[in-house]
Amino acid sequence: MKEMTGISASPGIAIGTVMLVRDEHQSVPQYGIAVHQIETEYQRFLQAVERAIEDITSLKKTAERDLSQDELNMLDTHLLMLNDPDLNDQVYSSLTEELQNVEYILSTIMQGLIRKLSQAQDDYLRERASDFHDVSKRIMNQLLYRGSRNLAHLDEDVILVCHELMPSDAIAMDKLRIKGIAMDAGGKTSHTAILARAFEIPAVLGLGQITQSAEDQATIIIDGTSGKVILNPDLKTKKEYQQRQRSIQKRDVQLMKLNELPAETKDGKLIRLKANIEIPEEVDAAIGHGADGIGLYRSEFLFIRPGGLPDEEEQFLAYKHVIQAMGNKPVTIRTLDLGGDKLKHNMKEFSSGEKNPILGWRAIRFCLAHPEIFRTQLRALLRASAFGNLRIMFPLISGLGELEQSLQILGDVRQELRSKGHSVADHIPAGIMIEVPSAAMISDILAKRSHFFSIGTNDLIQYTVAVDRGNENIAYLYDPMHPGVLRFLKMVIENAHKAGIVAGMCGEMAGDPLYTMVLLGLGLDEFSMSSFGIPQVKQIIRSTSIVEAEEFVGRLMEMDDCNDIEHLLRTTMEEKFDITDFRR
Known part of the structure; x- marks a missing residue:
């Protein structure tokens, strides 16, 4: 074992x-070629590319009914990569300069590109290396006549x-x-x-x-x-896991019975439980787990694929699909939260070469600096608003000026679309993510110009306690129960309520049942999380009263040490709900 x-x-x-x-770990052959063989090698490459294109085209035709629009778009992106004239030029140029066989030339070019992507600081960009690996592998399999x-x-x-x-x-x-x-x-x-x-x-x-x-x-x-x-x-181990599997399946069956019931506390407060999604095919899971809407649709997925930035029509169709699928339930779509570094492989002119992009030119800062990209996305969003219940959310707002500028552009785009005869919903709530300490500190000011708040705890905690979660040496300091974090959350929620707007949360903390009672006691109105977490969080909400949650939070707020807070929290939750596998 x-x-x-x-x-x-x-x-x-x-x-x-x-x-x-x-x-396939078969080594790529390497051998020299004569000048008169360059054209022959290049033609071998072009023929391999053509066969790879035929493979993907065939896959699209045979599986089209089972694939989502996003999946079909990804295959289209791979076709664009295979048809990329820049790749053809690089291969031909390298053949001429190095006089090596085309398999070796292709491998060298692609390995260099994949290595650069894999070493990028950003997770999204690193994982996009798989797209290039995919295309490279398809061509290589054709050159070497390998199957898969x-x-x-x-x-x-x-x-x-x-x-x-x-x-x-x-x-x-x-x-x-x-x-x-x-x-x-x-x-x-x-x-x-x-x-x-x-x-x-x-x-x-x-x-x-x-x-x-x-x-x-x-x-x-x-x-x-x-x-x-x-x-x-x-x-023994197999039997233990089989028992756990049966217990989970039994629990899930029981929890799924809550789908049609509201997330309402024992003393009558209704809480909205929504789903976080990244791609359209996750909508079915959201509906299947009883989500009250989409609390965070990360629009980045459309932008991180190779092949260029998505145009207005492509974005419009993606947003429309999700909005229509959710019927009358609200769909909150976050505007682009990517920095120039993450767009290197799409649009090199937008690359900033930052040493620390997490604290730099990203999200709303990038969009305001490139209004042509921002306005295209807003046009697509506003057009899609005619097909359901859309809410727009701006990320990484750190001050009032950014919010005012974003709202001004949104208003201008709305007027432009209507002047051209496009249908746009009469009222589209526009809110912000609270994920920067400065935004939390002036949340009373920002609340006056926002229709709602959504707290992004992933970044807010990271920035508040100055911890890079990717750094294993200090990851233990990333603690949602840090007294400083709790005070920020309390402040933001109270300021939202004073202004008469909803306070929600879309960070990982919202989907962790360990923290459900704490967030209830702090006054959170909406929780947004992975679809799978909704039933268990709903069960806890329906088993708790606001009064006891507020009393519990009061005890936590009086404590000074993170470890003491964590111990009391975990002990209380495990005893109260008889659940010993709360995630951390």
């Missing part, structure tokens, strides 16, 4: 047999174990037969992770050497909640 720990990408437990898919294992049509249930699941493979995989995923590479924001969560497939990524340790047809346990993978478990 061997236990490995990776990144928890999609919760749940899966027990089954390994389907091992190793990357078909994941689209399987005859039995399996646990997929692989080094990295290429985006085109992920969207075409047999989602009914693949019961779990374990990968060497990948992170929480990778396409594989997003799809795994959308289809409720337990997944652990970033395991490093799982493909070297696993054997085809061996027994494996995936614990997507804790991030553990167990190879060849002994009988």
Whole structure:
């Protein structure tokens, strides 16, 4: 038996047999060519590209009914990459300069590009390297006449174990037969992770050497909640996980019965529970878990794909799809939260080369500096507003000036669209994310110009306690129960209520049941989280009164030490709700 720990990408437990898919480690041949062979090698490359294009086109045709518009768009992006004249020029130029075979030339070019992306500071940009790897692999397979294992049509249930699941493979995989995923590479924001969560497939990524340790047809346990993978478990361990799996399934069945019931406290306060999504296919999971709406639709997914920035029509169709799918329920779409560094592979002229982009030119700052990008997105959003209940949210607002400027541009775009005869909803609430300490400190001022607040605790906590969560040496200091964080949350919520607007939260803290009672006691009106977290948070809300939550928070606010607060919180929640597996 061997236990490995990776990144928890999609919760749940899966027990089954390994389907091992190793990357082709066949070495790329290298040999010199004569000048008169350059044209022959280049034609081999063009023919391989053409066959790769045919493969993707065929995949689109055979699986079109089962793919979302976003997945089809991703395949289209890969087709654009394969048709990229810049790649052709690079290959031809390198063939001429280096006089090496085309397989070696292609491998060198792509490895250099993938290496640059993989070393980027930003998670999204690093994980986009898989798109280039995907396209490179397809061309190389054609050049070397290598096949690949078909994941689209399987005859039995399996646990997929692989080094990295290429985006085109992920969207075409047999989602009914693949019961779990374990990968060497990948992170929480990778396409594989997003799809795994959308289809409720337990997944652990970033395991490093799982493909070297696993054997085809061996027994494996995936614990997507804790991030553990167990190879060849002994009988006792397997029985323990089977029991846990049954308990989770039983609990989920009970919790799903709450779908049609409101998230209402015992003393009658109604709380709105909404879902965070990144791609349109997550809407079904949101509806299936009883979400009261979409509290955060991250629009970045459209922008981080290679192939150029999305135009107005592409954005409009994506936003319209989600808004229509949710019916009358509100859909809050956050405007672009990416910095110039994250757009390097799309639009190099927007690259700022910042040393610390997390504290730099990103989100609303970037959009205000590039109004052509901002206005295009706002036009698409306002056009989509005619098809449902849209709310627009501006990220990383740090002062009143940014908010005023954003609202001015929004108003100008609305007037422009109406003058051209476009239908736009009469009232579209425009709110802001509170994720910067300066915004929390002046939340009384910002509340007067906002229709709602949504607290982004991921960044707010990080900035408040000055902790880089990616730094393992100090990650322990990232603590939602820090007295400074609690005071900020209390201040923001109180200032929102004084101004008569709703205070919500869309950070990870909102979806962690450990903190539900605390957030209730602080007065939070709306919680937005991963769809899977909604039923358990709802159960806690329906089992709690505002009075007892406020009393509990009062005790916590009087305490000085993070560890003491954490101990009292965890002890109270485990005793009150008889749940011992609260996430941390």
